[in-house]
Amino acid sequence: AQSVTQLGSHVSVSEGALVLLRCNYSSSVPPYLFWYVQYPNQGLQLLLKYTTGATLVKGINGFEAEFKKSETSFHLTKPSAHMSDAAEYFCAVTLRGGKLIFGQGTELSVKP
Amino acid sequence: DTAVSQTPKYLVTQMGNDKSIKCEQNLGHDTMYWYKQDSKKFLKIMFSYNNKELIINETVPNRFSPKSPDKAHLNLHINSLELGDSAVYFCASSPGTASYEQYFGPGTRLTVT
Numbered sequence: 001a002q003s004v005t006q007l008g009s010h011v012s013v014s015e016g017a018l019v020l021l022r023c024n025y026s027s028s029v030p031p032y033l034f035w036y037v038q039y040p041n042q043g044l045q046l047l048l049k050y051t052t053g054a055t056l057v058k059g060i061n062g063f064e065a066e067f068k069k070s071e072t073s074f075h076l077t078k079p080s081a082h083m084s085d086a087a088e089y090f091c092a093v094t095l096r097g098g099k100l101i102f103g104q105g106t107e108l109s110v111k112p
Numbered sequence: 113d114t115a116v117s118q119t120p121k122y123l124v125t126q127m128g129n130d131k132s133i134k135c136e137q138n139l140g141h142d143t144m145y146w147y148k149q150d151s152k153k154f155l156k157i158m159f160s161y162n163n164k165e166l167i168i169n170e171t172v173p174n175r176f177s178p179k180s181p182d183k184a185h186l187n188l189h190i191n192s193l194e195l196g197d198s199a200v201y202f203c204a205s206s207p208g209t210a211s212y213e214q215y216f217g218p219g220t221r222l223t224v225t
Contacts, residue, residue, distance in 0.1 A: 036216075038153075043116075043202055043216035088153060099168055100145075100214060102155040
């Protein structure tokens with residue numbers, strides 16, 4: 001069965017610093033991978049997705065992620081953090097059928 | 113012009129009561145979902161409907177019953193509410209089961225006292 005592990009339930013960075021949120025997955029077949037962001041008291045918003053093709057995918061708000069099959073990873077990065085990036089981030093995997101399996105979430109704090 | 117909407121946003125009720133949460137999407141999508149987010153923010157799928165047909169039914173107490181009157185609506189009815197049902201419930205939709213991009217509603221925070 002597929003699963004997702006996010007390393008670090010809480011990550012804190014300074015404004016302007018690199019953001020790196022880690023995600024590893026387990027899947028017996030090629031997965032489709034997603035990052036979602038949840039701002040306080042709001043629903044989830046899709047940041048980016050990997051289905052097939054280019055392994056480096058760019059999303060909204062300057063985020064990008066790279067699918068590395070050999071490492072079963074899909075880490076999320078942003079070169080320079082903004083205060084507005086503070087939120088909960090979820091990595092998710094799905095196989096055909098549309099059932100999303102979420103990681104535990106990583107809370108990103110941005111210090112001024 | 114909200115894509116996926118849920119009502120109510122907040123729901124406070126007592127143990128033993130029956131309540132419903134409504135979800136509507138105006139994206140023309142064929143597939144809709146219900147997710148539960150617990151106090152530790154863990155998200156888990158509960159149900160999925162495709163064109164009014166139940167296609168995913170996770171291990172959820174049968175006190176929870178989804179109903180899809182048409183493909184734009186997916187409601188969640190909960191009987192005999194328990195303290196452990198307190199959570200945030202999210203509705204989502206996608207163009208189809210082969211389309212993986214899901215659009216989420218704002219959530220309904222259910223508090224059972």
